[in-house]
Amino acid sequence: MTSIDYNAQLETLFAGCRVGGQAFLPLYRRAMKATGTPVGDWKIYRRALRAFFLAQYFQRSLAVEGAFAECGVYYGFSAYMLRMLMEGAQAAPKAFHLIDSFEGLSQPGTGDRLVIDGTLQENTIPPGHFKVDLEQVYARFSGLENVYWHKGWIPEVLKELPEQVWAFVHIDVDLYEPTKTALEYFLPRMSPGGIIVNDDYGSPGFPGAGRAWHEVLDPLGLPFIALDGGQAIYIRDKS
Numbered sequence: 001m002t003s004i005d006y007n008a009q010l011e012t013l014f015a016g017c018r019v020g021g022q023a024f025l026p027l028y029r030r031a032m033k034a035t036g037t038p039v040g041d042w043k044i045y046r047r048a049l050r051a052f053f054l055a056q057y058f059q060r061s062l063a064v065e066g067a068f069a070e071c072g073v074y075y076g077f078s079a080y081m082l083r084m085l086m087e088g089a090q091a092a093p094k095a096f097h098l099i100d101s102f103e104g105l106s107q108p109g110t111g112d113r114l115v116i117d118g119t120l121q122e123n124t125i126p127p128g129h130f131k132v133d134l135e136q137v138y139a140r141f142s143g144l145e146n147v148y149w150h151k152g153w154i155p156e157v158l159k160e161l162p163e164q165v166w167a168f169v170h171i172d173v174d175l176y177e178p179t180k181t182a183l184e185y186f187l188p189r190m191s192p193g194g195i196i197v198n199d200d201y202g203s204p205g206f207p208g209a210g211r212a213w214h215e216v217l218d219p220l221g222l223p224f225i226a227l228d229g230g231q232a233i234y235i236r237d238k239s
C-alpha cells in the first residue's frame with residue numbers, strides 16, 4: 001500500500017514562507033508539538049494554511065493598540081503559535097485573553113443546521129466535543145506573563161473581560177451562537193486598524209459560524225474578505 005508523505009507536502013507548500021522574520025513551518029510545528037494538538041491527516045494542509053494566514057494578520061496587528069483575545073482555545077495551538085510570534089517580534093507586548101468553556105462545544109442550535117441534499121438538517125455534533133483537560137492547557141503557557149484565562153460559556157464569560165480596546169480577536173468556536181455573541185461583543189471595542197479573524201466562516205461542517213458573521217456584519221455594512229482556507233477577516237477602519 002502506498003502512503004502519503006504529509007511532511008514532504010507541507011515542506012513543498014510552505015517552502016520559504018516567513019512570518020515577521022521567522023520561518024513559518026518550524027513555528028507551526030513547534031506550536032503543534034508543544035500543545036499536543038491532534039489533527040487528522042486529511043486536515044493537515046488546511047490547518048497549516050489557516051495557521052499561516054492567522055499568523056500573518058496577527059503580525060500586522062502587533063502595531064495596533066490593544067490586547068489579544070481568542071474565543072476557542074482547545075489545546076492552545078493557535079494562541080501558543082501567536083504568542084511565540086509575539087515573543088520573537090520587536091513589538092510592544094500584548095495581554096493575551098484566552099476564552100473557552102474547556103468543556104467543549106455548546107449545544108448546536110437551529111443556526112448550525114446543515115444543508116444536505118437540498119434540505120436543512122440538524123447538526124448532530126455532540127455538545128462537549130473538543131473537551132480538554134484545562135490543567136494540561138495551562139501548563140503549556142506557564143512562565144509566560146500577561147496571559148489571562150477566562151473559563152466559561154460564551155456569552156456569559158465575556159462579562160469577565162476588562163473594558164478595553166482590542167487589537168486582534170480570533171474567533172474559533174465553530175457554532176452560530178457563540179460566534180454571533182462574541183462578534184457583537186468585540187466589534188464595537190476594536191481599535192482603529194484592529195483585526196477579527198473568524199476561523200470557521202467557510203467550514204462545511206459548521207455553517208453557523210458563517211451565518212453569524214453575515215448576520216452581524218452585513219446590516220452594519222462592514223466589509224470583510226473571505227480566504228480560501230475558510231477564514232474571514234474584518235479590519236476596522238483606521239479613522
Ligand SMILES: C[S@@+](CC[C@H](N)C(=O)[O-])C[C@H]1O[C@@H](n2cnc3c(N)ncnc32)[C@H](O)[C@@H]1O
Binds near residue numbers: 073079101102
Ligand atoms: C475548534 S476548537 C478551537 C481550536 C483552537 N483555536 C486551535 O487552534 O486549536 C473550538 C473551541 O471552542 C470552544 N467552545 C465552543 N463553544 C463554546 C461556547 N459556547 N463557550 C465557550 N467555548 C466554546 C470549545 O470548547 C473548543 O475548545
